[in-house]
Amino acid sequence: MAICSPSSESSSATSGRAWVVHALVVGAAVVAAVGAHAAVYFKWFRKDRSRVVGIIPARFASSRFEGKPLVRILGKPMIQRTWERAKLASTLDHVVVATDSEKIAECCREFGADVIMTSESCKNGTERCNEALQKLGKNYDVVVNIQGDEPLIEPDIIDGVVRALQGAPDAVFSTAVTSLKPEDGLDPNRVKCVVDNHGYAIYFSRGLIPFNKSGKVNPQFPYLLHLGIQSFDSKFLRIYPQLPPTPLQLEEDLEQLKVLENGYKMKVIKVDHDAHGVDTPEDVEKIEALMRERNIS
Template identity: 60%
Template structure:
């Protein structure tokens, strides 16, 4: 019995060492990319809009720079006005093509220009100047701790009166914290077609707002950008649905984030008010 117990102990120790070695080698090298384009149908020049005396994209860069998991951080743009404003503020800039159809592909192009290789790419929305660096750190760690996922993101509770708003992207997740679906419409829906409390015993369960921040496995990101568009992605106009439609997993973390991004000019005043309340300068 002693011999068997010793063998089992040795096997357990060997397995633990292998696991520790795997975790030590897990996706460690992390780069943050802030894609920024000047042209916008609803808000031209949005990255350069003044937020308490600084361009919004610079505010976002300064906030993201406080993350402890990012090994490098860049603004990726095709516009010299944005690049100049960022460089004057001390930000690192990567120039990308004007033909990039979205922020994801701009991130992929930008990372391809770097001499150093990275394991994880974080797409940080330039119109989220109040995105907490802790949220960046949390989604990076979530991807590192989820080897079966290729993508991680964050959600926060959504006020019921905002559930019907089309510019609020909703998300539902499974019991293990992986995304099931995203939508601009009511999600989850019900027979009445109106936002209402979940049935008992889940009455306290919130609707979930998807935050724009996205974290990718680097190899998957390169593959993703070569995948053709998918039906649900086109129907909802949501890039992340292409991940789910192709059978990949998205890990979702829950955070308490009360500041929405700047979608339209009238959102600027709200952001500045929140920054004043936080004592931002």
């Protein structure tokens, strides 16, 4: 499998269809506990939240797929394809790649991306986004964490999660879900989500949720699959690394759970999207076959 050597940017973007499943709800102020000895109160009544940066966290080391951001998909590095899709989102003022790898940084600079070097000690993409935000040295109201392993992410979905956060002043976080295919119900790499009647996240799990007495996937139930894209209020992103790890977060290995366990609200939109993430080398062939089918070069 070939690694890197970017080609010219010429991908044709197909506009996606994103739709919000629940009405956006106006909320109240959130009290955020910061550190062991102090409480800081943040007002989330931001009517603007207008300055938005998209950050694509990318690391070279991976237990399942080392060097994944650089793997070529129909001739282009996957990180390039993700960057090109993100650049088409109308709500983003700027798009950068945040990485701890010089190989990834060099590759990204060759195809024209702005790069922020981050520490190898970042535990997850959220912490990498936070470090990149500090190093950018510019004031942004919203930070969008765009997963680099979804090279077919729709720009409309990026815009959707941004507008969801802009329209929910009581939330500090927004994300997207789509319909879960029954055959993916028991796949731990497919993260599931449940939401309340107002469109706020209740829980995320690698297991099937909700789970019924039969112990089987119910093909009639509208299970929800979490998509990796998520946006944060920039104030919250700065305090996220200071929040201690939580039991559910550690058990499920899902960073979203630390947000919920600390009492913050997370807005969720449902979108019409076929999720095609790259988790293993075998997924590359599936993505390429799909792109050929859709005439995406």
